[in-house]
Amino acid sequence: GAVVSQHPSRVICKSGTSVKIECRSLDFQATTMFWYRQFPKQSLMLMATSNEGSKATYEQGVEKDKFLINHASLTLSTLTVTSAHPEDSSFYICSAIFDTSGNTIYFGEGSWLTVV
Amino acid sequence: SQQGEEDPQALSIQEGENATMNCSYKTSINNLQWYRQNSGRGLVHLILIRSNEREKHSGRLRVTLDTSKKSSSLLITASRAADTASYFCATDTGANSKLTFGKGITLSVRP
Numbered sequence: 001g002a003v004v005s006q007h008p009s010r011v012i013c014k015s016g017t018s019v020k021i022e023c024r025s026l027d028f029q030a031t032t033m034f035w036y037r038q039f040p041k042q043s044l045m046l047m048a049t050s051n052e053g054s055k056a057t058y059e060q061g062v063e064k065d066k067f068l069i070n071h072a073s074l075t076l077s078t079l080t081v082t083s084a085h086p087e088d089s090s091f092y093i094c095s096a097i098f099d100t101s102g103n104t105i106y107f108g109e110g111s112w113l114t115v116v
Numbered sequence: 117s118q119q120g121e122e123d124p125q126a127l128s129i130q131e132g133e134n135a136t137m138n139c140s141y142k143t144s145i146n147n148l149q150w151y152r153q154n155s156g157r158g159l160v161h162l163i164l165i166r167s168n169e170r171e172k173h174s175g176r177l178r179v180t181l182d183t184s185k186k187s188s189s190l191l192i193t194a195s196r197a198a199d200t201a202s203y204f205c206a207t208d209t210g211a212n213s214k215l216t217f218g219k220g221i222t223l224s225v226r227p
Binding site: 004006034036041042043044045046049091093095104105106107108109110112 | 149151156157158160161204214215216217218219220222
């Protein structure tokens with residue numbers, strides 16, 4: 001079945017550095033992917049919509065210069081957290097639209113980011 | 117702001133019992149979906165119900181949708197310890213549109 005893969009699943013980085021998280025659709029093409037952020041015991045908050053070949057659409061309050069999103073191919077979107085700070089520590093999840101109706105969405109397993 | 121609001125926030129039941137979780141939303145929707153999330157993991161899609169549907173079944177799951185009340189319920193029958201997880205409702209307003217998630221319900225099924 002369709003699978004969305006995220007890498008890395010866990011990453012620890014030093015404050016001030018940048019870290020990249022990849023989201024891949026393994027056996028289907030995804031023109032649209034979404035990036036979410038989730039704090040412990042809270043819900044998912046949409047950060048941005050990633051569109052293949054064009055700029056991402058960011059939600060209000062999300063800093064586009066801090067959370068860089070690149071959707072260079074139909075199977076890969078990347079989220080780069082630049083100049084990370086401890087408050088950026090969170091669980092980041094991506095999802096990808098599977099079919100043309102847009103109703104089937106698959107989620108990745110998520111990436112835990114810890115900034116120390 | 118959160119579109120979906122689930123209640124209860126936490127539910128603890130005995131294995132074999134039924135679990136009912138509710139979700140309310142504020143704006144018109146195209147679809148409503150329920151997802152499950154095990155601790156620290158990604159989301160697993162459970163069931164989708166369209167705005168013109170009132171009830172849907174999938175295995176031990178039963179979902180209802182009342183668009184007049186802007187609410188949905190998820191019933192898990194004959195619960196199992198393995199059903200222990202967080203459950204989220206999510207709504208969208210059209211094809212390819214973003215999902216807006218509720219706060220989630222933590223279900224604990226005691227063996």
